[in-house]
Structure formats: structure tokens, C-alpha cells
Amino acid sequence: MTDQHRLTELAQQLRVDAVRAADAAGSGHPTSSMSAADLIAVLAADHLRYDFDAPDHSGNDHLIFSKGHASPLLYALYKACGAISDDELLRYRKLGSPLEGHPTPRLPWVDVATGSLGQGLPIGAGIALAGARFDRLPYRVWVLCGDSELAEGSVWEALEYAGQERLANLTAILDINRLGQRGPTRHGWDLDAYRRRVAAFGWHTIEVDGHDPEAIDAAYREARETTDRPTAVIARTVKGQGVSGVADKEGAHGKPVPDAEEAIAELGGRRDLRIEVARPTSGGVSQRPGGTQVELPVYQPGEEVATRDAFGKAVAALGDGRPDVVVLDGEVADSTRAKAFAEAHPDRFVELYIAEQQLVATAVGLQVRGYTPYAATFAAFFSRAYDFVRMAAVSGADINLVGSHAGVSIGEDGPSQMGLEDIASLRAVHNSVVLHPCDANSTARLTAGMAEHRGVSYLRTLRGETPVLYGPDEGFHIGGSKVLRSSAQDRATVVAAGATVHEALRAADALAADGIAVRVIDAYSIKPVDAATLRAAARETGRVVTVEDHWPEGGLGDAVLDVFADTRTMPRTMKLAVSGMPASATPEEQRREAGIDAGAIEAAVRGILRQEESAAVAAGG
């Protein structure tokens, strides 16, 4: 058969298998798959370079379905490539099958989870950056995007970023099928509306008929030959193409076609064509060379150092020994102190400007290629990228996030700049780690340690200086804590982290002067929290006060309460947290107004003891 005919047949097979998979599952998005079948058939048959037997091959192209709901098409492709069997295909969306409703890296050929729209292109830009700037390998990144998702701002962050970086190894395939989930998209088939916008961001653009294999082939060729900027192939397609009952029809999104047998017949019946995807010609599966021993900066107890500074210097030192460490900035490197890395390793410093979604997406993209990214911005502004962090967890991505300017302790800048919900939101990310050290030495150790965690790690740093509490040789680890004050006479335990550790120590000193001994725990690892130490302290002291520079919900206090949940005897626990909306004030005023300073802690301990004494007296009387 002619090449054109072969490609058409292949696309029909992909459609048939997409229809079959969704039909077997009783759910899924066959029509969204059918619009892109020709685009993917031509790509796989004639342009993609990929070794399905070696998904970790460094020379492999990367194919990302940003429109993750077109998973039936992706899996139909895998079948055509011999990666999965027809039986496996028909287990689509079933319990235990890695062929999920939206692709995840449970399948070895999937780099990142998609399904939350508008994420594939930003992450693809991150992988393309890895290829162009760090791997220096000729692999290409192909991202299939839907038209509806082009409404997401994150897509425009990616277009801007890739355009500026001139990531010519990146191709966006825009499947303009005119219909979104609930009806027509904003621009319908006005391909020129997309072309104008994308071109304005510095991309090469090609408009094609998305059902003409020859035109598609020429477009991909042109994309590969365009070496000075990324290319967008803007394809006019028909949703449900090939099946008259659903083609270009509203109301056919996200469900099996009404009559699968009829649809398969209309598509020409089942086929069993095989695609021989070209193998990569460069790269290999060799391991990345290991780093050398890292000498972290150390500080002497009593010095006053902001933990953000300690982070910056530590990550710069880490970069000396580990060539896999890359630092990403959201145009606040002077504030987060990521600039220390920028100065030491300008070649591995990536500026994303104020685009936090692209910031996190780039981190996710870089870890696909084995790099160890640290993405830093204000703690508050990771809220801008929360969906990307959430999806990074679905991807099982290993990324390190560093949020500075935690809590009311930043002072005058006011609530817009204060990270006050970061612990809650980042604790609620699957398999995440949340660290909040209070001094420079612990920050340095944890900065290095977080890279060892598989998953999303978050380090929360402080704007203001705090005294160094720990010696240079002290160890700190994920899941650990430090008991800073302890005696057999302790009548309560104060659990703190970050700025409030220093408030707790002040409170403990004031109480000690009054004959009241309290234990003080630095819970620098908020997730996982050091359950054994907390339980022992609760058992031994009977009363627990938690104090945090964060809203009361979901933070340190809740993490501590959770430790006591499934124990027979829960201690009396009082949570101190930021109680009202802050305004501008000095850091000390802020903590006082918020009710999380030494005075508030002291009052809380005294209040509990007094209340218990009154109760005891009443009971005794």
C-alpha cells in the first residue's frame, strides 16, 4: 500500500482501538482520541524516535499527551507499537490496570501524569530545556494539546518560556477539534486566532488539515527542520472523526460511542498493523555519573542567619558536588537567596520569571531526565502552582520546592506576601515531605537531605535572621525533631517550628524563671512528623502546646494532633496559630498580634496549669 494509505489505515486502527477500549471500559474519551488519530499515527510511524524496550534511554524522544483524556489513543498507539497486548488494552480503566483513565507513569513509557489540562506543554518545555541545555542530546519533545486547554494561563507561560529559550526541540501539536467538554470552544475552527497568538510568542507556526497524513508529515518535517525556535502544528480536526454518529457532534464528549460495533464497521473494522518506531541514534541507557562529597556551609551557634540565606548557600554548595542539581527561580532569587546558586553555577540556574506554574513544571520536566531540581519562590506563591504540585505527586515526580517568606514573621509587606497556608496545602500532597527548620545549620542539612526523598519535598524558610541553635555536626533528617529543653520536671511540651522555636525558647526561659519547667521540641520535619518523640513528650509531660506561624488549619498543630489520634490516651493539646488576618507591622508585632509569640506561649502554658489546678482544687473540695 502507498505510504499515505498505510498512514490512513494506521490512524483508523488507532480509532478502532480507542473505540474498543472505551467500550470495554464503559467510559473514557474516544471522540477526543479520534480527532488526533492521524496526527499521532504520522508522528509515530515517521517522526518519533523511541525505544519501547528502553524507556530510560537518554536519546528517546518524549511524547506527552497534554490532553490526557485522549488516553485511548495513546494506549492504542502502544498496542500498535507492540508495547502492550490487545488484552491489556481492553483492561483500560479497570482495577489494577496501569492503563488509567488519564496516563500516569505507572506505564514506563509515560513521563508524567496528565489529565489536569494545560500541564503537558509547560512540562514538555522543561524536558526540552533539559535536552537543549543540559543533556545536549538531539531528542525531541512532542506535546499533543487539546484546543480547550489553550485557555489555561499555564499554556501561555509555557509558550512564552519556550519561545524565549528558543527550544527548537519542542513541538506542540494543537488538536483543534472545535468542541470542548460542554460545547464549542472559544475560537472554534478559527485556526488563525491560535496562529496569531502563538506566533506572537515567538513560535514557528504551521496550519494543517489534521486528517491529511501528507500535510501532517510535511508539518512535522518542517518542525524538525526549524532550528531557531519551537514549532506549533495547528491542526484542524474533527472530534469523533470517522464515525458519523459522533463526528463534530456536541454531547459526545467523555463517553463511549453509542454503538461500538457499528462505529468499528464504519471505521473499516479491526486491523492489526504494527508501527516500527525508529530507535534513537544517540544517547544511551548509561547511568548519570555520581557526585562527589559535598561540603555544606556550617555556622557557629549564636550567629544570626536567615534560613533563606542558609538555603541559598547550601544549595550552592550542593551544586559543587552534584552536577544533577539545578536551581529554578521565579524572579525572586534575591529574596529566596537562590541567587547564591546563580552566582556559583550560572550554567545550572534557570530563570522562569514570575510564572510559578512554569517554575514547577520545569522542575517536573527536568526530573524526567534525572536532574534534581530545586524550585524556589515565596512560600505564598507556590499556591499559584498548587495544581502542578498536586499532579507532580500523581506523576511520582522527585522535585524540591523551597518557599521563603514564611508566615507573619516577614513583617511589613503584609498578608499577600506571607506563606500562611503552605504547610496545609503541601502536607495534603501525596507522599510529600514538609520541612521547616529554625536555624542555619539545620537548614543546610535539610536542603541536602531533601534531595534524597522520592516525591515532592518542601522546605519552608524564613525572611528574618534567627540565632544558630545547633552545632555544625548535629544531624537532621526527614522525620526527625530536636528536643531543645527537657527535664524530668517538665509540666508541658511546646512544639514549634521555624520562627516559633525561638519564641518557644523565650517562653520556656520565662516559665523556668518562675519554676515551671517545659519541654521544647523543634519539629523541623512537619511531614513526616517525629511521632515517637512527640508521643514520649506527651506521655511524660501530659500537656502539649503547639505554636506555628501559619493558619490554624492543616499546619503543625494538626500534624501533632494526628500523632495522638490513634493512641489510648490523648494529651490535652492547645494549638497556637495565626488567629486573624494580619496587616503591616514589624515581625515582632506581627507575632504578638497573631498570638504566636513567647508571651502567648507562656500564657497558654500558665492557663492550662491554672485551669487544672482549679479543677483539682474543686475536685478535692
Added chain:
Amino acid sequence: MTDQHRLTELAQQLRVDAVRAADAAGSGHPTSSMSAADLIAVLAADHLRYDFDAPDHSGNDHLIFSKGHASPLLYALYKACGAISDDELLRYRKLGSPLEGHPTPRLPWVDVATGSLGQGLPIGAGIALAGARFDRLPYRVWVLCGDSELAEGSVWEALEYAGQERLANLTAILDINRLGQRGPTRHGWDLDAYRRRVAAFGWHTIEVDGHDPEAIDAAYREARETTDRPTAVIARTVKGQGVSGVADKEGAHGKPVPDAEEAIAELGGRRDLRIEVARPTSGGVSQRPGGTQVELPVYQPGEEVATRDAFGKAVAALGDGRPDVVVLDGEVADSTRAKAFAEAHPDRFVELYIAEQQLVATAVGLQVRGYTPYAATFAAFFSRAYDFVRMAAVSGADINLVGSHAGVSIGEDGPSQMGLEDIASLRAVHNSVVLHPCDANSTARLTAGMAEHRGVSYLRTLRGETPVLYGPDEGFHIGGSKVLRSSAQDRATVVAAGATVHEALRAADALAADGIAVRVIDAYSIKPVDAATLRAAARETGRVVTVEDHWPEGGLGDAVLDVFADTRTMPRTMKLAVSGMPASATPEEQRREAGIDAGAIEAAVRGILRQEESAAVAAGG
């Protein structure tokens, strides 16, 4: 003096006062203020319509400093307009002053809090929509944007949205001063780079010298005369303009100018010019007419109804009686069931497409003008707009968010579509309400009730059908709960919400059949949670099991634990929550795999009782 001279003098006064305010505060962003001083002087003197004595006047223009860090300029303007005194200006950033580091509505002339960049334009587009489509008043919305923030995807969501809606009453003033926080911006002074991009999104664009009052005046005039689309005035400016020590210099961001006296002298010294801002010529301060009595849909116990359906029908009914209710959609109205409102009230249904930041921003903008917005998308996808929700709380905005497809109970679509961190993240929003009803009647009541809450309200709905549990006359309120099973013999309490209520009832029935009575509480109000009922149940039954379709962190379980925190006797509490990363499966399989189904609840209760019996036997022996 000539008009040109008058405007120049006025701008210099604004610069001087910005310098003075930051100098008195010892912090702040005078240089970011100085670049925009001419732009703001000309606007206020000759184009703005605003009655400072009546900030609620419906005819007032809206001026939003999206670059909120230029607050010294805004406050200098307020002083020039006679709204604040010089003494008040010099209390900038001090404890108790409403002149915060970044503007908030603590000042009556500030519509919304800014300071998290890239939010002012999306919210401004929402206000402009209110003016053009709902108020039908000729007020204008002027948004001052920095150049760095144009990297935020949210800005492009706004440009796309306002361009499509042809919001000619919206003017974006782009202060292109070339320097961001840490150095040069992406496009520097390449005004054409901005022009190409903005124009591609359907805006009228005008490039001007941002320090030439005459050119600025002409640009604003042109913007006002452009009636078919929004206008962007792209102004080339100099950061720190007017003070040679800081003008166009790196390292001068976000700090007072080094020598304020010298700077003031170079700026020509202090002035005391007064701006007479033109008053609005239409509108008034009259109250919005109240709604009529609303007849909510009712359901009969035993019917199977998805709570998302109940939301859609309830909000549609609410719209019958309340003309202030507007429903906003992120292109998933068929899934969230917001389409019921779209069908009943197409005139008050707003389609934002898949742009969740603009979705929430539009809600914030509409409530500025007194509307009651309900913004609906998947629970998971509010994570895309988390920073906007966070800032809405800083604004004290009254918005209603409705997230469908909660938890693993959605079934086959997999984790990308599951809201599993929404309770945690939305509980950690200041003054928020989090509701998660389990049946249709409670959903209908709470849909109506949430509109009464001042602040951010969140309703979490279910994809699948659940049986109607409550009669049509049952009452539900924020902070309430329902005790579904109760007896004097209860040996444990199961606290559930949403889908898990039905699992809890099944577990209670199975346990009852075995002679074990357990109390079941429907904690439909997760924040605020019904502390009194929970404490009574804990006291009376001694043991508590919480069960939620959500990650273990920050959800219902933590809300319940928090209730027991500061009590003398904490009950033994066990939390059941989603334990591992889900894949595809049926809803029933998902809940079983997650460990939150009836079987898991039953096992938890039995396990606790067995353990206690063993302990009692051991103690007795």
C-alpha cells in the same frame, strides 16, 4: 501653570510622597512607584471618575493597582485627592495603619487586595464584565500592571477573556520599567514584544512614553474612545524616574531610596497640590433591590440523586428569586451541573472556559459590584486557582466556590480528576467555610445558605448518585451536623461527610446486627465543624472514627481532632482517609482500595473495641 506643567508637578508630588512614605516606613517600593507616577497623575487628574466620599457609588470608576507593591504611589494619590492626610501617609506600613505594604480593602477605596502579582487584571476584567453586562453603567476599570507580572499565565487568561468579551470599559496600563525584582525583565524595553502579544489577544494597543503627560493623556482619551475592545496602554517608563541615584538601576527594588532628603530635593521638594477627581455622572449609592422568596427543589428520601445535580438545580432556583446570583463555569458546566443555571438564566451565566484563575478572579470582580457569584469546576481544579482564593480571603471577598467530582468516589477517571486535597487547602483559607453534604436536600439548603456567609465559601459535591437521607423540611446550616444514628448504648462515633456518610450507615447497620451500637454523624459542615455535637458524641461514646474521601492531611479527620484539642479528655480517635495513590476503578472499588468503605469502618470500630477488651482483660488478669 500650563496643563502639562501642572501634571508634571503633580507626578513629582506623587514621587516625593512615595519616597517620603517608604522612608518613614523603612521599607516599601518607591522606585516601582516612581515609574508610574506620570501615568497615575494624568489618570487621576483628567480621566478618572470617582467620588472619594462615596466609594460604594455605582458609577465610580475602578482603579486597581495590580502591581500592588506600588502602594506608596496609590497612597500618595489618595493624599493628593484629599482622602488621607499627610500624617496618615507617613503611618504607611505601621501597626494599625490601613496603609498596608500592599493595598487591601481595609481602605474603602481599594476594591481588592493585590500584591500577589498577575491578579489585578483578571479581577479587573471581572469588574468590567459587571459594568458592561450586569450593571450596564458607563464606569471604567483602570488596571495598573507591572511588566514583570505579565509573565503570569493569569494575565493571559485575562487578556484572552477580556478580548473575547470585548470589554471596552477596561484599560490596562502597562508600566514597562524594564526592571523586575532581581534584574531585567524578560522583554526589557521591547514594547513591541508586549504589543504583539496583547494585540494578538484582541486588544487595542497604544505605545507611549510613560513620562510624557501629553502622550499619556492622548492614550487614555483613545482608550475611552475605543468602544469595541479593551485597550492596553503600553508605557515605556524608568524605574525610579526622577532620582538619579536609583533611576534605571538594578538593586533598587523594594527598598527606600538611599537618601530621601536628597531625592526629594532632586524631585523639586515637597508640594501640596490637590487633585479634583471628577465625580461619576451616572449610577448612585442606592441599594440593590432584594430578591423574592426562593423555592428550593426538594427530594423524597430514598430517591437517588447526585449532589452535583442538587447543586445545579438549587442554584438555578436561587437565581429565580435572587437577581444578584451569577454562575461562573470553567467549561465543565455539564459535569458540575451548573448547566441547570445556564439553561434557566442564560443572561447570568458566565463561561470562562478552562481558565480557573480567571474563573475565581471573575467571581471576585463581580462581588466587588455586589453580585453573588457561584464559581463551579471540579474540586481538583480549584487547586489551579488557589492563589486567587487565598487573595480573595485577604480581600474579604464574598465568593462561593463549588467543586464537583470529590474524592476517589468519581471512579474510573483516576487521580488527576479527583479532589483529594481540596478540603485541606480550602480549610486553610482565612474565614472560609467548607461544606460537604451527602444528599440532595442538604445540598440544596447549603447551596442557598452559603450565599449568606461573608467570605470564601466552598461546597464540595459528588459525581455519583447517593440516596436522599433527609426530609424536605430538614434544616441545614453552616456549622451544623446531623446525628443519623444514636442510642444510649453507642460504643463509638463515626464521623463522615459526603460519600462516606453512606458507607458509615452501612457499617453501623452491620455492627448493629452484631449487637454493637455506633453513633453516626454527618459532618456536612467541615469548617466550621459542629464542635458541640462532636464533643457530646465523644463524651458519650468514648471512641471516634472519622472517615473521609480525601487525603489524611488537613481534611475532616483533622477538623474533628481539632475540636478535641483543647478539652481535658480527648477521645481515642482513628482517622480513615485515602491511603494510597488511586488509579482507575469503579467507585466502590476505589473506596475499598482507599480503606474508606463500610468494611474499613466496621473493621476500625471492631479493632478499637477488641484492643480495649484485650487491654481490659490483661489489666483484670
